[in-house]
Amino acid sequence: MAKVRGAIVVDIERCKGCEVCVVNCPTDVIAMSKDVNSKGYHYAYMEHPDDCTGCTNCAIVCPDGAITVYRIKN
Amino acid sequence: MKKNLSEDFSMEDSLEQIIQEKNLVYRPTRLMTGATLSYCPGCGHGTIHRLIMEVVEEMGIQAETIGVSPVGCAVLAYDFMDVDFTEAAHGRAPAVATGIKRLWPDKYVFTYQGDGDLAAIGTAETIHACNRGEQICIFFVNNGIYGMTGGQMAPTTLEGMVSSTTPYGRNVEQMGPPLKITELVAQLAGTYYVSRQSIHKAATVRKAKKAIRKAFEVQKEKKGMAFVEFVSNCNSGWKMTPNEANQWMEDHMFPFYPLGDIKVDGKLVKNVIQDL
Amino acid sequence: MKEIALIKGNEAIAEAAIRTGVDAYFGYPITPQSEVLEYLQLQKPEERTGMVVLQAESELAAINMVYGAAGTGKKVMTTSSSPGISLMQEGISYIAGAELPCLIVNVVRGGPGLGTIQPSQADYFQATKGGGHGDYRLIVLAPASVQEMADFVDLAFELAFKYRNPALILSDGLIGQMMEKVELPEPKERFTTFDQSWVITGKTADRERNIITSLNLDPELQYEHNIKLQQKYERMKEDVMFESFQTDDADFLLVAYGSSARICQKVVDVVRGRGKKLGLLRPITLFPFPTEVISELSRRVKGILSVEMSTGQMVEDVRLAANGRVPVYHYGTFGGKIHSPEDVLNAIEEKFIGGF
Known part of the structure; x- marks a missing residue:
């Protein structure tokens, strides 16, 4: 069965850790890292990358334009 | 343990397969300058800036677009949006935009203003630019508070809402009720498209972008003023986390500032008198 | 034509x-x-x-x-x-x-x-x-x-x-x-x-953005801008501009601009008719102010009268130009009243006692 698979790339330095992407992800892929970037923000990352569908919801709600999205049909 | 490790490896392999230029489905528009936004984490300004620039990019009008930034948090909007800009005095953006548009009638001119700028100190300029039907777009960000100066009451602050100048909540007996300026300008003959949007959820972002596109199309066809309000959060001013603020906004702001088109093609599509 | x-x-x-x-x-x-x-x-x-x-x-x-x-x-x-x-x-x-x-x-x-x-x-x-x-x-x-x-x-x-x-x-x-x-x-x-x-x-591909602003949050930049x-x-x-009216041999000098200068021109004619050497310097640019020429004249005249329809504003710039070399007086009506040539003549007689 063809499965849509996606992935996001977070620009760690642009991320301000606002977590708006986290609640907007329909498949609960995103979490906040324990590490911080150079400004001291916990940044978003894919905690469950297998579940990412590449829907772009996280990227379009990101106020800082920190997320790039890729999608592939397997 | 071993099994888990091998799964991890396969995942890495497949991520590499996915993250390739040919699979790209979303990248922030190149019409944002790349400068780090000066806004607080979770603030809607960045999203609205990006949506405006996405529309400008999609319409291919960067070389014809001039923005007017306000006084308020977005005073430095010109650092982030990669188009020519004029920075206006507090509240005067619609007059400044009028001056530009009258001399460059074939270019696209938009103002970007907050609630204090547009609905308090700039009320006269807002109403008269709308009434004259200036062929410009006004993008109005309503977060119910003065953000930059530290969270004071705005004309749009809700009844009972706490701000640094209404520490016991807005008393409408003393301060009057919050001003629904968007419903007000919708009643003027000069406005052709008036809409209220939000940008806190993926679905509302998509709608908001359509409204911005519509606004620029109205300007392209020289039909009159296109006025789009964005109800947004000021989580630091409201003293909440961004997600709490967005939830609070849904629960409290939206009932008073309902989302959706108010005037389309020069015709009211909502009973604005009732909504006032 | x-x-x-x-x-x-x-x-x-x-x-x-x-x-x-x-x-x-x-x-x-x-x-x-x-x-x-x-x-x-x-x-x-x-x-x-x-x-x-x-x-x-x-x-x-x-x-x-x-x-x-x-x-x-x-x-x-x-x-x-x-x-x-x-x-x-x-x-x-x-x-x-x-x-x-x-x-x-x-x-x-x-x-x-x-x-x-x-x-x-x-x-x-x-x-x-x-x-x-x-x-x-x-x-x-x-x-x-x-x-x-x-x-x-x-x-x-x-x-x-x-x-x-x-x-x-x-x-x-x-x-x-x-x-x-x-x-x-x-x-x-x-x-x-x-x-x-x-x-x-509108920004074209061949140039950087043009920004019209008076804002420089960085004090160093604002300092440089100033x-x-x-x-x-x-x-x-x-680009200083002024008009000299019978100043070459003047013993006393009027300084006046705009409407007051018209009135003062009449006054100079009247006083000259009486054989007294009065001149008029009319600044045309008020900024930049004709400081140099007034400074120069202040070395030759015995006194200066600044005539303006105010309680005395330009007189301050005239005094700075004269820099204490000669007395500098102010005369003028204000609040919407216009002085007549006679008013100015009286002021000249009062201020420049002994001179005329």
Whole structure:
């Protein structure tokens, strides 16, 4: 069965850790890292990358334009 | 343990397969300058800036677009949006935009203003630019508070809402009720498209972008003023986390500032008198 | 042959604006200068030359329309009178800070406050010392006739564009309302091509963005910007303009601009008729002020009288120029009253006792 698979790339330095992407992800892929970037923000990352569908919801709600999205049909 | 490790490896392999230029489905528009936004984490300004620039990019009008930034948090909007800009005095953006548009009638001119700028100190300029039907777009960000100066009451602050100048909540007996300026300008003959949007959820972002596109199309066809309000959060001013603020906004702001088109093609599509 | 007309000072400003290719006028009615907007609307300048004319909802809006429009690099102007000019000060400060060329005309009336609608010269400080907030100056021209009302429109734009700085014509209700014979300026094309290197046109691929702003949050940058502005104001000295009237052999000197200079010219004639050596120095640019020539004259005369329809404003600049070498007095009526030549003669006799 063809499965849509996606992935996001977070620009760690642009991320301000606002977590708006986290609640907007329909498949609960995103979490906040324990590490911080150079400004001291916990940044978003894919905690469950297998579940990412590449829907772009996280990227379009990101106020800082920190997320790039890729999608592939397997 | 071993099994888990091998799964991890396969995942890495497949991520590499996915993250390739040919699979790209979303990248922030190149019409944002790349400068780090000066806004607080979770603030809607960045999203609205990006949506405006996405529309400008999609319409291919960067070389014809001039923005007017306000006084308020977005005073430095010109650092982030990669188009020519004029920075206006507090509240005067619609007059400044009028001056530009009258001399460059074939270019696209938009103002970007907050609630204090547009609905308090700039009320006269807002109403008269709308009434004259200036062929410009006004993008109005309503977060119910003065953000930059530290969270004071705005004309749009809700009844009972706490701000640094209404520490016991807005008393409408003393301060009057919050001003629904968007419903007000919708009643003027000069406005052709008036809409209220939000940008806190993926679905509302998509709608908001359509409204911005519509606004620029109205300007392209020289039909009159296109006025789009964005109800947004000021989580630091409201003293909440961004997600709490967005939830609070849904629960409290939206009932008073309902989302959706108010005037389309020069015709009211909502009973604005009732909504006032 | 030049076209001659008998018109009011305010109408001369308007007609000159159309003729010399001004691109836009934004204004709000206020006595005693409403004829400018009325005349423009009557003349249909959008048909004559394509000039934009718009009645704004307030002076605040008018000056900010000027600010926006001036950023397009075209010739834009507004006119008002004292209380309206006060309202515009914020916008003028922004325009000066952003270094935009434009023209503002102040047809001065008596103040303070709502004051009176009669002529006055009490806005000298406001015009020449900045007016709004921050360290800035305007180029200030003082016409003394309806002819100069017409001529100074183009001159003001020439200087405004030379220095990328707002210029102000400081007139008064007397010259604004007075009718005189005027040689109308030769018609001049509107700008078709002009320096667009700094103006907002829309960003093209071949250049960086153009930003019109007066904001520099970094104090170092704002400091540098202020130095640049001050250097510009210093350079403006090369465009100092004044008129000397029988100053070569003068024992005593009058200094007066605008309407007061006309009155003083009469006074000089009368006094000269009595065999006394009185001269008149008329500053045409109030900023840059003709400090040097007054300084020079202060080495030769026995006393100076600054005559202005105010309680004494320009006299301060005259005193700075004389720098204590000779006594410098002020005479003038104010609050909308106009001094007669006899009033000035009496003042001369009183101040220059022994001299005449």
